[in-house]
Amino acid sequence: MLDKAPAAVPAPVGAPGTPPAPSAALRSALADVRLEVGKAVVGQDAAVSGLVIALLCRGHVLLEGVPGVAKTLLVRTLSAALHLSTKRVQFTPDLMPGDVTGSLVYDARTAEFSFREGPVFTNLLLADEINRTPPKTQASLLEAMEERQVSVDGTPRPLPDPFLVIATQNPVEYEGTYPLPEAQLDRFLLKLTLPLPERDEEVEVLARHAGGFDPRDLAAAGVRPVADAQLLAAARAEVARVQVSHEVLGYVVDVCRATRRSPSLSLGVSPRGATALLATSRAWAWLSGRGYVTPDDVKALAHPTLRHRVQLRAEAELEGVTTESVLDTVLASVPVPR
Ligand SMILES: Nc1ncnc2c1ncn2[C@@H]1O[C@H](COP(=O)(O)OP(=O)(O)OP(=O)(O)O)[C@@H](O)[C@H]1O
Numbered sequence: 001m002l003d004k005a006p007a008a009v010p011a012p013v014g015a016p017g018t019p020p021a022p023s024a025a026l027r028s029a030l031a032d033v034r035l036e037v038g039k040a041v042v043g044q045d046a047a048v049s050g051l052v053i054a055l056l057c058r059g060h061v062l063l064e065g066v067p068g069v070a071k072t073l074l075v076r077t078l079s080a081a082l083h084l085s086t087k088r089v090q091f092t093p094d095l096m097p098g099d100v101t102g103s104l105v106y107d108a109r110t111a112e113f114s115f116r117e118g119p120v121f122t123n124l125l126l127a128d129e130i131n132r133t134p135p136k137t138q139a140s141l142l143e144a145m146e147e148r149q150v151s152v153d154g155t156p157r158p159l160p161d162p163f164l165v166i167a168t169q170n171p172v173e174y175e176g177t178y179p180l181p182e183a184q185l186d187r188f189l190l191k192l193t194l195p196l197p198e199r200d201e202e203v204e205v206l207a208r209h210a211g212g213f214d215p216r217d218l219a220a221a222g223v224r225p226v227a228d229a230q231l232l233a234a235a236r237a238e239v240a241r242v243q244v245s246h247e248v249l250g251y252v253v254d255v256c257r258a259t260r261r262s263p264s265l266s267l268g269v270s271p272r273g274a275t276a277l278l279a280t281s282r283a284w285a286w287l288s289g290r291g292y293v294t295p296d297d298v299k300a301l302a303h304p305t306l307r308h309r310v311q312l313r314a315e316a317e318l319e320g321v322t323t324e325s326v327l328d329t330v331l332a333s334v335p336v337p338r
């Protein structure tokens with residue numbers, strides 16, 4: 001039968017032989033990035049790990065949290081810890097697509113139009129409060145994210161490499177916001193949620209402020225760039241060699257398929273979501289010092305990688321079911337390979 005390939009012994013995905021151990025020097029350089037971020041941001045460890053994984057996977061990130069939990073500070077500090085070009089755009093209700101991507105401007109001297117690059121031409125773009133801008137402007141950014149290029153007047157212009165968008169948003173129920181289109185949320189590799197800090201963390205935030213910490217002056221707080229594009233590329237090359245057994249590939253697929261059968265969801269995870277979960281689990285395995293992925297890596301990354309790729313049914317929402325609880329149920333229901 002044409003639609004059935006001959007049965008073969010499944011080989012692990014990745015380079016053959018014993019998995020290469022992640023290089024200690026590269027891992028420690030990425031640990032240094034975390035240390036630099038910690039000079040300004042107290043706690044929020046899960047979000048910091050998520051951002052490092054996004055750097056390793058060259059994926060875009062959506063950061064969500066109520067006002068004042070250091071979303072902006074976190075991304076500003078991350079960019080200060082990297083030797084990468086960074087730009088920040090505040091997404092306001094009156095921002096136009098051209099304010100993001102760039103536009104053609106008329107030069108009276110030469111009597112010609114020339115392209116003036118918008119802020120999207122950078123390595124790390126902080127798209128602050130993305131859900132405060134109308135859909136047309138959101139769409140221009142989401143297109144650039146997907147295609148990694150900007151087309152104005154029919155001419156495609158490639159964006160720099162790496163190109164990473166870290167978008168912040170307040171929870172969508174807030175007034176005066178435009179929720180991102182469900183179909184386009186898939187373009188974010190991860191959705192990280194910033195919780196309110198624990199009491200002792202909040203006391204530490206205040207202690208730093210009392211000690212003279214100024215969130216506007218990160219250099220004074222001692223934050224310095226400790227990693228560049230070359231280092232990230234070398235780390236990425238190692239992540240690409242992290243092995244995944246057929247059992248673990250099957251586990252990733254089973255978790256994603258289980259979301260499609262969940263009675264609480266109207267939309268389950270797409271195959272693109274499954275590839276994203278594989279990528280983030282691999283990066284996490286590497287960061288954990290392993291040359292192979294375990295089911296626990298997959299479980300650890302399931303929430304941030306999948307939470308924005310599923311849609312709750314209205315009835316389930318009314319009953320108090322949350323995306324997080326559905327994902328927990330899914331993870332508990334799928335047999336884990338041994
Ligand atoms: N975990 C934290 N570590 C250090 N500072 C914090 C932390 N949480 C809050 N702060 C303080 O609160 C300030 C507000 O943070 P920031 O402006 O980054 O919040 P935000 O989440 O972007 O809010 P908004 O949604 O209103 O834009 C920071 O400048 C910092 O002084």
Ligand SMILES: [Mg+2]
Nearest residue numbers: 071072128168
């Ligand atoms: Mg902010």
